[in-house]
Amino acid sequence: MTPDVRDRAGRPHHVDRRPAESCPIPDAQWERALELIGRADEVALACHVTPDGDALGSMLAVAFTLRRMGKRVVASFGDRHFAVPRLLRFLPGQDMLVAPEDYPAAPELMIVFDASTFERLGLLCSNAATAREVIVVDHHPSNGGFGTLGLIDAKAAATAMLAEQLVYRLGGRLDRDIATCLYAGLVTDTGSFRHSSVTPAVHQMAARLVATGLRTDEIARELWDRSPFGYLKVLAAALGRVTLEDGLVWTYVTRVDRAAYGLPYAELEGIIDIVRRTDEAEVAVVLKEDDQGDWQVSTRSKGRVDVGSVCAALGGGGHHNAAGYTSHDSVEETMAKFRRELRKAS
Known part of the structure; x- marks a missing residue:
């Protein structure tokens, strides 16, 4: 399914969803992830403690997609003092967030974003340990493969790149909310496209996201140009x-x-x-x-x-x-x- 995006003038804009570089994650693992998600009534999402733009943005982008599929969605991160960092409070979808104490104790299906170990889940470690299935979506080379299924690509510049692929594979469409979340992840983990991890695929993904009508200047201001x-x-x-x-x-x-x-x-x-x-x-x-x-x-x-x-x-x-x-x-x-x-x- 081709993402339904429009340029800033409101004209339909075709987006090629094919990655510029091949993804090393075998199709069988993607298919298994889709199978687990498809049969789950509720999906519990989590990202690492003190989330950055890549962790929270990737999680919320997929949360939007799952909710639109009719799934019950709950999302969180395991900080003792649960609060979205000020720099990320502009991200949409925060109504889907719950405090760790309100998170399912033993989720049927848990999807973890941008965490290389169980320990990075903080207070949600025990929830992950008792979950029936745990899908790990991550790009850290130090990820040892925890969970029951890994969608891990250490060469990806950001977990947001894998989250985008998951959105597409679930039949989702890019809109401004999802694109805002993914763009926040992409720009923060590439240092505004300055890091050595930046590839043609990174810029092509950015083009797809910006084509939804994002105000990239406003996102940059929220992320880097404000502080108390x-x-x-x-x-x-x-x-x-x-x-x-x-x-x-x-x-x-x-x-x-x-x-x-x-x-x-x-x-x-x-x-x-x-x-x-x-x-x-x-x-x-x-x-x-x-x-x-x-x-x-x-x-x-x-x-x-x-x-x-x-x-x-x-x-x-x-x-x-x-x-x-x-x-x-x-x-x-x-x-x-x-x-x-x-x-x-x-």
Whole structure:
């Protein structure tokens, strides 16, 4: 079925749904996913904790499609303080979200987006463990294949690319709501089309989404050009203690920093993208203390070092150039362990 899209003038616009690059996921796995979805009365969707645009956008795009198929749909993520990050509150479909405590205890079918491990589901780990079937839609190389069925493509630039294929295979049509969700996922995980993961298929997907009439300038403003005043103060504190050493640049943000300005943890996401600009550093690290007192470690590489393998060795994972993990140690011990693993990978 060809997506029903129109250009900004309202004229019908034909969209070729065929991917520019072959998908490595076997057709048999897609067919199995469609079979499981087809026979399920209710589908429970989940994405990783503290969701980014790719996680939440992919989940909501598929949720729209399932609801239009007549399925009962419930969607969530397993944060203790359940709230959609401010930057993503423009995404449509949030009426389908429920808090973790209202999520089915033992779903008939659960579809997980953008999570490489069960642990990334937070409070929904137990729900996934008791679900009859768990379909995992993901693009992280560190994904070990958890769940009962994997739709995993480590070469995909974003989980949104797989979500789009699932929408099509379910017989869905692109409209502005679905396209907004998918576009948010695509642009956030490609760094506005700046990362090395960008391929012709990425731009062709973007063209299909923009053809629905998206205001890409408005989406960009929501994602990157807005922040509360307190963010500037916290950013100043983080930059004030930034350290450069042997090709590594790093800093940290404490709960005290945030509390002084009432800044939620989710607002810290962009700090790593400022720190990583340092010309003299190949690897950038930002430690962010969450509300429970643990350190969420974000890492970036300019290409020579595989920070995904470094983070995997420390209990996390991600991609070659962008990865993360959780540390329960002090700042000093966290960085000491990171340096040891970094030396092995360099």
